[in-house]
Amino acid sequence: MRIAIVGCGVAGQAAAIAFARKGHQVSVFERFTAAKPVGAGLLLQPSGLAALAHLGLAEAALSRGARVSRLLGKNTNGRSVMDIVYDPKSDGVFGLGIHRASLFEILHGAMQAEPVALRLGFEVAAIEDTEQPVLVDTEGRREGPFDLVVVSSGSHCALRDTVSSEGSDRLYPWGALWAICPDIEDRFSGALRQVYHRASIMIGVLPVGMAPESTHKGGHVALFWSLKHKDYERAKADGLERLCTSMNGFWSEAAELLDHIDFDALSLATYRDVRPRRWHSGRVVLIGDAAHGTSPQLGQGANLALIDAVTLATLTSEAKGDAGGMAQALARYRKVRRSHVAYYQWASRWMTPLFQSDSRMAAGLRDIILPLSNHIPPAASWTRRTLTGYAKMGVRRWRADF
Numbered sequence: 001m002r003i004a005i006v007g008c009g010v011a012g013q014a015a016a017i018a019f020a021r022k023g024h025q026v027s028v029f030e031r032f033t034a035a036k037p038v039g040a041g042l043l044l045q046p047s048g049l050a051a052l053a054h055l056g057l058a059e060a061a062l063s064r065g066a067r068v069s070r071l072l073g074k075n076t077n078g079r080s081v082m083d084i085v086y087d088p089k090s091d092g093v094f095g096l097g098i099h100r101a102s103l104f105e106i107l108h109g110a111m112q113a114e115p116v117a118l119r120l121g122f123e124v125a126a127i128e129d130t131e132q133p134v135l136v137d138t139e140g141r142r143e144g145p146f147d148l149v150v151v152s153s154g155s156h157c158a159l160r161d162t163v164s165s166e167g168s169d170r171l172y173p174w175g176a177l178w179a180i181c182p183d184i185e186d187r188f189s190g191a192l193r194q195v196y197h198r199a200s201i202m203i204g205v206l207p208v209g210m211a212p213e214s215t216h217k218g219g220h221v222a223l224f225w226s227l228k229h230k231d232y233e234r235a236k237a238d239g240l241e242r243l244c245t246s247m248n249g250f251w252s253e254a255a256e257l258l259d260h261i262d263f264d265a266l267s268l269a270t271y272r273d274v275r276p277r278r279w280h281s282g283r284v285v286l287i288g289d290a291a292h293g294t295s296p297q298l299g300q301g302a303n304l305a306l307i308d309a310v311t312l313a314t315l316t317s318e319a320k321g322d323a324g325g326m327a328q329a330l331a332r333y334r335k336v337r338r339s340h341v342a343y344y345q346w347a348s349r350w351m352t353p354l355f356q357s358d359s360r361m362a363a364g365l366r367d368i369i370l371p372l373s374n375h376i377p378p379a380a381s382w383t384r385r386t387l388t389g390y391a392k393m394g395v396r397r398w399r400a401d402f
Contacts, residue, residue: 004135004146006124007153008035011288011305013107015150017055018313020114028116031123037104039269040178041208041222044096047389048303051310054402060106065098066207066219070191076250081370084387097208099180127162130282149284155272155293163286164276172295174356175270176224181257182216189219195251199363202226202355203251223257226356232268239263271295280330287312292341294348297355303389304341310402311337336401339393
């Protein structure tokens with residue numbers, strides 16, 4: 001099949017690798033003139049690592065990232081809110097904190113090793129005729145028709161209406177300032193740590209291992225500070241010293257990480273709650289955040305994207321080449337992925353106000369309910385299943401379909 005992939009991020013590159021290895025003719029279209037990662041750090045869960053292992057890339061990720069065996073969260077009164085161990089009986093189950101640039105380099109290297117055509121500076125403005133899709137860029141250039149177009153251009157995707165004009169993609173009012181900082185004294189290894197002041201302030205530190213282009217050859221962390229979009233310009237005008245003073249009042253050890261960066265090293269991440277009514281139309285399909293973007297409270301975005309990519313390549317490659325065969329394959333893909341994705345959309349939507357809102361009631365409920373869920377056996381087991389990426393709607397565990 002002749003396949004076009006729109007977007008050269010995590011989902012797009014993983015899909016390109018998976019399709020190319022199945023013998024398809026793959027072209028990736030990227031709007032930037034140079035393929036590059038966007039964002040700071042992310043947490044690969046066991047589910048996402050399973051997808052990377054399917055691509056033969058898990059070991060490369062492990063060599064660059066940092067193992068995370070625990071999630072620790074407390075409020076500014078010192079009360080433990082979350083204390084989740086991935087596997088309390090052994091160290092065989094863990095998350096992997098990794099710099100987005102490291103994951104990008106791993107995927108990009110693997111993609112370049114395959115016969116994949118990469119078209120840079122091609123910003124897709126429209127997709128004509130979803131049954132025989134043709135890509136049209138902002139300069140009027142045309143490519144196609146293709147047997148399948150995979151749209152993987154993120155939660156802010158402008159092409160979603162091509163597939164589904166119904167649904168929603170609400171922008172969350174809260175985002176986060178992110179930066180990669182060297183962990184000089186190795187204070188933060190082994191766990192994702194968070195501190196909360198009510199629900200309006202959240203500070204997090206995630207170990208991410210190596211940082212490409214950093215002069216520090218040891219471990220690094222991704223530092224994040226919860227922030228409303230409307231407050232970003234004011235925070236930027238106030239400068240790093242003011243941010244450091246504010247952070248120091250809540251968590252002095254995290255504030256010390258800011259000593260090694262300047263304000264320009266901080267970037268604002270924004271998120272959408274993406275819920276299109278359909279994921280595919282004709283021979284055009286949405287994957288990753290373009291299909292089901294969420295807030296990052298459960299750290300599942302990259303994991304779901306990787307799973308989407310390899311599952312789609314597996315199921316569509318088994319399809320017959322005619323239109324009916326592709327329609328059946330895409331319907332099967334949606335059915336296979338629906339309960340897994342729907343659970344994390346629901347859970348993220350439910351949890352977000354507990355950590356990013358102006359509601360004191362939400363913070364109070366969080367500080368009561370979540371500590372209980374850490375210790376009551378059935379709830380603790382379900383919490384670990386949710387964290388590792390193996391939960392889905394219903395009582396059964398998610399299983400890989402690739």
